[in-house]
Amino acid sequence: MKPLLIVSGILVASAVGAGVAISPMLTSAKAVRDDGPATTQSISQNPQGAQAKGAQGNAAHAEAVAPAPAPAPPPVVTPRKNYxxxxxxxxxxxxxxxxxxxxxxxxxxxxxxxxxxxxxxxxxxxxxxxxxxxxxxxxxxxxxxxxxxxxxxxxxxxxxxxxxxxxxxxxxxxxxxxxxxxxxxxxxxxxxxxxxxxxxxxxxxxxxxxxxxxxxxxxxxxxxxxxxxxxxxxxxxxxxxxxxxxxxxxxxxxxxxxxxxxxxxxxxxxxxxxxxxxxxxTPKVQLLAALPNTGKPQQAQQKPQKPKPAxxxxxxxxxxxxxxxxxxxxxxxxxxxxx
Ligand SMILES: [Zn+2]
The missing domain is CATH 3.20.20.370 (Glycoside hydrolase/deacetylase)
Known part of the structure; x- marks a missing residue:
């Protein structure tokens, strides 16, 4: 029984290890493909400018042989809950x-x-x-x-x-x-x-x-x-x-x-x-503002902007x-x- 347990333990450990090593790469590649170009283009007012930036980015990427981290990681999208x-x-x-x-x-x-x-x-x-x-x-x-x-x-x-x-x-x-x-x-x-x-x-x-x-x-x-x-x-x-x-x-x-x-x-x-x-x-600001009056004056200036949502x-x-x-x-x- 014992050797079996050890063997399966090693297998599990290496499987987990492989998963840990591989998944950030997959995540990173996917993020660049899905979010990177969309963000660059959509935020740009000038499509030509966006293309020029993209070309520079590709050139820089080609020079970097080592798996250097991307200069600007893709934005993390974590929507608010119950909102x-x-x-x-x-x-x-x-x-x-x-x-x-x-x-x-x-x-x-x-x-x-x-x-x-x-x-x-x-x-x-x-x-x-x-x-x-x-x-x-x-x-x-x-x-x-x-x-x-x-x-x-x-x-x-x-x-x-x-x-x-x-x-x-x-x-x-x-x-x-x-x-x-x-x-x-x-x-x-x-x-x-x-x-x-x-x-x-x-x-x-x-x-x-x-x-x-x-x-x-x-x-x-x-x-x-x-x-x-x-x-x-x-x-x-x-x-x-x-x-x-x-x-x-x-x-x-x-x-x-x-x-x-x-x-x-x-x-x-x-x-x-x-x-x-x-x-x-918004999240932190609104949560602070939503608290009952705690008497902390510094929270007043963090009043959220609400462009007439009602x-x-x-x-x-x-x-x-x-x-x-x-x-x-x-x-x-x-x-x-x-x-
Ligand atoms: Zn509709």
């Missing part, structure tokens, strides 16, 4: 453009071209049933380095259906995205922005989906007017904002060149939800104008951007 993102507290004028309800073969490819021309990376919250119908469009989105999140399978109000139905909506959508892209989504944009803390916790724990709503809502689904979409976004946008739009409406897509060019001219830079979570300084987030994301408007009003209290 709904609407904006970020970041240094610099970073914002996240998000597009819901696709992929749509009529409009999404056009938007992709507009984003590509400007070197912008965005986040697409897709519907499972649209992914099933148009997997090739989802593949295009993924291939161009955009982030893909879940928007459920059929756009129900998740707080109004059974937990079993929620699980089917989210499980099937994550699986459909995985089948096309090889990656499961990390973020959920709940239809109509409708969520409650107990459901959010279940969704985080069971599906690894962090809830992401928005701070800027142009109501593009309602107006179907490019000028209004433009005006609303330009009026509401602030650094760190998550901008909601829908890539299924031609009027929204038609508004984007002007919107994006003006945002660039104003000094805004763009990242995916993961990019901005990696840069976000009004914007109280509205449904509105992909289905036909749905009952009363549904949003019947939501549990969401005023003040509490979650």
């Amino acid at each position: 709904t993102y609407k904006s970020f507290n970041v240094d610099g004028n970073y914002i996240a453009m998000t597009f819901d309800d696709g992929p749509n073969p009529e409009t999404t490819p056009q938007l992709l071209a507009i984003l590509k021309e400007r070197g912008i990376k965005a986040t697409f919250f897709v519907l499972g049933n649209m992914v099933a119908k148009h997997p090739e469009v989802l593949k295009m989105i993924a291939d161009e380095g955009h982030e893909i999140g879940s928007h459920s399978w059929s756009h129900p109000q998740l707080t109004r259906i059974s937990q079993a139905a929620v699980e089917k909506e989210l499980g099937n959508t994550s699986e459909a995205i995985f089948q096309v892209t090889g990656k499961r989504p990390m973020y959920l944009r709940p239809p109509y922005g409708s969520m409650k803390p107990s459901l959010r916790t279940m969704i985080e724990e069971k599906y690894g989906l962090t809830t992401v709503n928005w701070a800027v809502d142009p109501n593009d689904w309602k107006f179907r007017d490019s000028q209004k979409v433009h005006d609303a976004i330009m009026a509401q946008v602030t650094p760190g904002a998550i901008v909601l739009a829908h890539d299924i409406y031609p009027t929204t897509v038609a508004a984007m060149p002007r919107v994006l060019d003006e945002l660039i001219a104003k000094g805004y830079k763009f990242g995916t939800i993961s990019d901005l979570i990696a840069m976000d300084k 009004t914007a987030s109280a509205k449904p994301d509105g992909a289905k104008p036909a749905s009952k408007p009363a549904a949003g009003a019947a939501q549990p209290p969401r005023a003040g951007g509490v979650y």
Whole structure:
């Protein structure tokens, strides 16, 4: 018995040792491929500049024969728990453009071209049933380095259906995205922005989906007017904002060149939800601010910036104008951007 135990112990130890030695390399290679280029390009306002940087980076890498550590490690993305993102507290004028309800073969490819021309990376919250119908469009989105999140399978109000139905909506959508892209989504944009803390916790724990709503809502689904979409976004946008739009409406897509060019001219830079979570300084600040008054004056100056989340987030994301408007009003209290 004893020799057997020793042998198996050695085997286990060497297996663990091999795992420890190999896994950082795999992680590093994967991180560079998945996150490095996306971050560089999306954060850049100038695609040519990004390419030039990339070329320098490659040259430097080729000279370094030894496995020297990468100069800038990829950002670590650790979303907050039990939290709904609407904006970020970041240094610099970073914002996240998000597009819901696709992929749509009529409009999404056009938007992709507009984003590509400007070197912008965005986040697409897709519907499972649209992914099933148009997997090739989802593949295009993924291939161009955009982030893909879940928007459920059929756009129900998740707080109004059974937990079993929620699980089917989210499980099937994550699986459909995985089948096309090889990656499961990390973020959920709940239809109509409708969520409650107990459901959010279940969704985080069971599906690894962090809830992401928005701070800027142009109501593009309602107006179907490019000028209004433009005006609303330009009026509401602030650094760190998550901008909601829908890539299924031609009027929204038609508004984007002007919107994006003006945002660039104003000094805004763009990242995916993961990019901005990696840069976000909010967690500690908000937790401190959320504590009862402890009488420590230094906490007062760390008051978080909240670019008017209450009004914007109280509205449904509105992909289905036909749905009952009363549904949003019947939501549990969401005023003040509490979650
Ligand atoms: Zn929607």
